[in-house]
Amino acid sequence: xxxxxxxxxxxxxxxxxxxxxxxxxxxxxxxxxxxxxxxxxxxxxxxxxxxxxxxxxxxxxxxxxxxxxxxxxxxxxxxxxxxxxxxxxxxxxxxxxxxxxxxxxxxxxxxxxxxxxxxxxxxxxxxxxxxxxxxxxxxxxxxxxxxxxxxxxxxxxxxxxxxxxxxxxxxxxxxxxxxxxxxxxxxxxxxxxxxxxxxxxxxxxxxxxxxxxxxxxxxxxxxxxxxxxxxxxxxxxxxxxxxxxxxxxxxxxxxxxxxxxxxxxxxxxxxxxxxxxxxxxxxxxxxxxxxxxxxxxxxxxxxxxxxxxxxxxxxxxxxxxxxxxxxxxxxxxxxxxxxx
Ligand SMILES: [Zn+2]
Ligand SMILES: [Zn+2]
Numbered sequence: 001x002x003x004x005x006x007x008x009x010x011x012x013x014x015x016x017x018x019x020x021x022x023x024x025x026x027x028x029x030x031x032x033x034x035x036x037x038x039x040x041x042x043x044x045x046x047x048x049x050x051x052x053x054x055x056x057x058x059x060x061x062x063x064x065x066x067x068x069x070x071x072x073x074x075x076x077x078x079x080x081x082x083x084x085x086x087x088x089x090x091x092x093x094x095x096x097x098x099x100x101x102x103x104x105x106x107x108x109x110x111x112x113x114x115x116x117x118x119x120x121x122x123x124x125x126x127x128x129x130x131x132x133x134x135x136x137x138x139x140x141x142x143x144x145x146x147x148x149x150x151x152x153x154x155x156x157x158x159x160x161x162x163x164x165x166x167x168x169x170x171x172x173x174x175x176x177x178x179x180x181x182x183x184x185x186x187x188x189x190x191x192x193x194x195x196x197x198x199x200x201x202x203x204x205x206x207x208x209x210x211x212x213x214x215x216x217x218x219x220x221x222x223x224x225x226x227x228x229x230x231x232x233x234x235x236x237x238x239x240x241x242x243x244x245x246x247x248x249x250x251x252x253x254x255x256x257x258x259x260x261x262x263x264x265x266x267x268x269x270x271x272x273x274x275x276x277x278x279x280x281x282x283x284x285x286x287x288x289x290x291x292x293x294x295x296x297x298x299x300x301x302x303x304x305x306x307x308x309x310x311x312x313x314x315x316x317x318x319x320x321x322x323x324x325x326x327x328x329x330x331x332x333x334x335x336x337x338x339x340x
Pocket of ligand 1: 036038092113
């Protein structure tokens with residue numbers, strides 16, 4: 001990464017020296033500008049935070065009541081020590097943003113995590129032109145190509161319906177922030193009742209309060225009679241997999257909604273009955289489309305298949321360099337017990 005650029009990498013994270021603020025820092029700093037509320041981008045312990053208004057409820061849950069949080073709407077420009085800073089939708093989860101940083105005509109975009117696929121639970125990705133574009137590469141290999149979301153939801157609906165006919169409960173594992181709500185929003189809510197794990201319920205409530213259309217759900221902890229579960233769908237974080245928590249549902253089928261499920265071996269390793277290829281990250285094609293759309297002079301690749309994407313970009317006439325950060329896609333897509 002350029003030594004003299006407006007944004008540089010430090011031991012605490014991406015830093016804009018001119019404006020004296022960090023973007024998604026992983027060590028405590030004075031001023032943190034955050035792209036979204038996933039754990040590897042939103043750390044506690046910073047003095048003050050600037051987050052997108054659309055994701056403020058999620059940030060509050062992650063950062064706690066004590067945190068000093070200011071918000072800005074998408075597209076609204078803020079001056080931080082002479083540097084212009086604005087948030088632009090990243091299409092990743094509710095309130096996720098790309099951070100645009102501008103000083104004396106030099107423009108940087110830190111895209112955080114993003115996807116281009118339509119998702120009714122958040123604002124669609126916006127193309128922002130810049131000189132320097134920092135991109136993720138979670139699924140930066142040609143084998144990762146997503147099918148249209150409607151197909152995936154048809155698979156999930158059919159699985160739930162069939163389980164219900166066989167008097168089985170359907171347990172779907174989905175990341176608690178974003179994926180769970182996307183599943184609930186897209187599923188056929190006429191099939192049956194939906195119950196949630198505690199980790200999912202709280203965030204789901206924050207989504208509802210933010211105006212996202214979600215079906216009625218009931219927290220598992222509030223269920224008194226196990227008969228209520230008959231034929232229902234349970235939405236739980238991946239960490240619930242293999243735990244005794246599942247015993248209460250009796251006979252059940254398990255499914256996992258994750259981009260990693262595209263690899264057959266991943267399904268077997270994770271010991272789930274069904275894998276549903278639903279990701280909140282850009283696939284191979286989307287990464288290229290987003291990167292080309294930025295029209296940047298330099299692309300910095302972080303977070304995932306870095307050397308593979310860097311090589312492909314350079315071979316295809318786009319100047320790209322690797323950038324080593326502390327963001328980890330595993331935390332988002334998989335929990336520890338799902339990791340190999
Ligand atoms: Zn994320
Ligand atoms: Zn991430």
